[in-house]
Amino acid sequence: MRTARVQDLLGLLHGWYPPDQAEEWDNVGLQVGEATAAVEKLMIALDPSAAAVAAASAAGARLLVTHHPLLFKPLRRLTPDDPVGGVIWTAVRDGVAIAAAHTNLDVAADGLNRWLAARLDLLEAVPLQPAVGHLVKLAVFVPTAHAESVADALFAGGAGQIGAYDQCSFRVAGTGTFRPGPGTAPFIGEAGRREQVEEVRLETIVPQRRLPRVLEKMLKAHPYEEVAYDLVPLANELPGVGLGRIGRLAEPVALAAFAARVKAALGCSSLRLVGVPERTVAKVAVCGGSGAGLIHEARRRGAEVLVTGDVKYHEARLAEDLGIALLDAGHFATERLAVEELAERFRAGAAERGWRLDVVVFEGDRDPFVVY
Template sequence: MAKQRTTRIQDILGLINAFCPATLAEEWDNVGLQVGDPAAEVSTVTVALDPTEVTIEAAIAEGAQLLVCHHPLIFKPLRQVTPNDTTGALVTRAVGAGLAIISAHTNLDRARGGLNDWLGAKVGLKQMQPLESIDGQLFKLVVFVPQEQAGAVAEALFAGGAGQVGAYDHCSFRGDGVGTFRSGDESNPYIGESGRDESVAEVRLETIVAKEHLGRSVARMLKAHPYEEVAYDLLPLANSRNDVGLGRIGRLEEPESLGRYAQQVKELLAADHVRVVGDPEKQIAKVAVCGGSGASLVAAATRQGADLLLTGDVKYHDAQIAESLGLALIDAGHFATERIMIDGLATVLSSGLQQKNLDVKVLPLSLEQDPFRVI
């Protein structure tokens, strides 16, 4: 019998990145491994909404080596890590207990089959599509690099978000060839001498880059490339990507009145309460959803012909705008619209581990509560 391979934190991170690539995250977000050693062994993974004292202690009590959360523990750079501030105390406790922490935040929100798909399915939506798609323009980037630097340049491109094709990352094509050049008197060539014809064994490195990652990928490539003048091509592709983005929009199997559907949503999401904007008798057929804070999608929902936007954290003026546009709202709260990710991501990880024949236990932690109380 083949010996069971040791599972490491980086293996779990790989599963997460395959499902919801870090490249899908908003620029301001901080996703991925936040605390811990990627090479550390793991036998038990816990999943929670937030990395709080409660969930960290629960993970430690379960003997877990990893806590996967939706919300990041570290949003901004820390000046210091001490037990004297909230974040520092949590980091210190996790490190001391050998508990790594990973965040899957806006990348999970945007991913195909991710949080917003789970939310939409939970409240009865069919035929779902992204409410606000990421610009789907794709480019092929071709760069010529000396053979010995090809790996470093490729890694720089991947770190910038290049090489993502569906559920696969680090995708590239590499072919060997010979590059020729003659450098001018004012140049400082990496290879050869000024004024002489030179030839060098090079690799033609090709990869795919989405428009939103183009600038960052090219900048990292240029920094890693050894040449003064880098020869590269950017080719716009006819194929595009439109299956990822923020929020989802779909249809109910049968139209419902706003009042009745709001009651159903409250029960389905086990919410303490919901807030509603619109006529309770309005017929709802086409519904947009966005877990967490989605009031910024009022205009997108209206453009796509939604009768209703289901989200959380709606402010007074956002509600006024929606009302003026004839868009009904159900605000079920940040917590109730996002905690569905606990079981959803736990299922994804369990399935991925099973497919790879990795013996790791995945435990959803469902002990968190909405901090708000209605009196």
């Protein structure tokens, strides 16, 4: 077994939760630390708090992966007496790297909101607000005899993935024409003479983040001196990716009874209910953390109740006006489940790769709110 490095574990994290699927305002990935540092113990926490960093250091964990990022905006100064600066100061001093998976974890097909929907026993759950974009259609024109080798290069670079299918492409035969200019060294033909060549238009799909690598491999494999290709940004929905989830309960239930079920499933000491407790609900939307911005979308999709956290007064009034119930279980309770789920993913990922890695969770995470 070999020891993993910070960058190895980030590779796993980014493979599951691509950084380009995070919101533009978000800051995910490595926040503090050295990418090449060896990691034999990894700690998972909800927040990059001073207590979490201290616990990681005491446990010998050289990487702390959190849901919430430590850094959202540039620092004007770095001093140990500042709340954020103090965490950075301690982490660097003790050799603890810090990385985050935030909104990219929220929207992932197998991420926080899928886990939340599963915890509440929702059936047929799908994204409440599907994600779009991040995909590019690549079409390249290749001499027929070289189509397979160029396709292999594209696939090796990460092109051609559609859901659970890989190496996806489309090909159509045609005739390409060109006239090499002075000083060229054409693969086919000669300078100054127009050529006609039997070619294949080879199309595939590429995630935006993988485009540089795919193009590099394509250009290396292609026999032509000048390669003709098109890049077309797509607005397709990403399969299974999006904010929140919406699904149904196995049986309709009174809102009050469902609230009790949510409270028990999430282990929260209390929750806030907006709506008529006796009302029957069957179609449920969820969004971990702060999801009240999805009230309109949840109502439009036919949800009778939205489970989330951080609901404000006027958002509650809006829900009343729209006729959709709300269950505010709190930011902490609707996201805390991600910690153990992430730990399990890292354990499985390390075992598959033969890495010597102990994965632990920070036991000191607590909801900052106490209800009297």
